[in-house]
Amino acid sequence: MLDFIMQIDDARQIEAPSQAYSTFLEPRLEPQPDLLPRRGMLIVFEGGEGSGKTTQLGRSHAWLCDEMCDEKSGDHPWHQQFSGQRLSVLKTREPGGTELGRHIRELLLHPDMVEPTQDRAELLLFAADRAQHVEGVLWPALRRGSLVLCDRFTDSTVAYQGYGRGLDLRLIQQLNQIATGGLEPDLTLWLDVAVETGLGRAQRRGSADRMEQNQIEFHQRVRQGFCELAAAYPQRIRRVDADRSADDVFQDVQQILQEAIAQWYSP
Secondary structure: OOOOOOOOOOOOOOOOOHHHHHHHHOOOOOOOHHHOOOOOOEEEEEOOOOOOOOHHHHHHHHHHHHHHOOOHHHOOOHHHOOOOOOEEEEEEEEEOOHHHHHHHHHHHHHOOOOOOOHHHHHHHHHHHHHHHHHHHHHHHHHHOEEEEEEEEEEEHHHHHHHHHHHOOHHHHHHHHHHHOOOOOOEEEEEEOHHHHHHHHHHHOOOOOOOOOOOOHHHHHHHHHHHHHHHHHOOOEEEEEOOOOOOHHHHHHHHHHHHHHHHHOOOO
């Protein structure tokens, strides 16, 4: 167990990053607007179990397709970047965004075997899924100028395998670098909800997957991992209070997306 992991209370207060983690993840320099690559935008939805991230991603995808792919929206700031062409919006996920990834997802979340999956094996399976996904799906879409909405990415690996499992964060950083080839999200929406609330939602969905079956202490450590990531990268990670109705959460998500997309695709 990493000695800098702290428990968080039910009041859902975001704690400042610990000295150890702040040293490890020094905030990187954000790109200046005139140096931004002329490519599509990668937006990632993150969160613990039952946070509603998949629901919000689906609603965002439907809304953005209506708003950005319709003829009436040609005067939007992000359309000007593409000279009036329609902008494609891609919805994907990790694990499971490729054919290979769907098999890996089953191994990770719904294993049909008695032998338990070891923590490092789990980490490497996530990395394999990500390498296939980045090379086969994400980069091709981004090079076409698409707007990509992804359900989980590298932050989940830090939170779940680093904080939750207690694996070495430097090892995870190295594996993420190898798997992504340096690709990082342009915006991350972190759907934050109290652990007990999220697990209650997940249980009401039906049978729990392998991740949801972990003890509550595991999920508390995962949430603390997201807290520390958000504190380390405040310009990339936007926290959304997900302890509300789906409609109220979506209003905040829409506002964040509108502002970020307009800035990204502005001339």
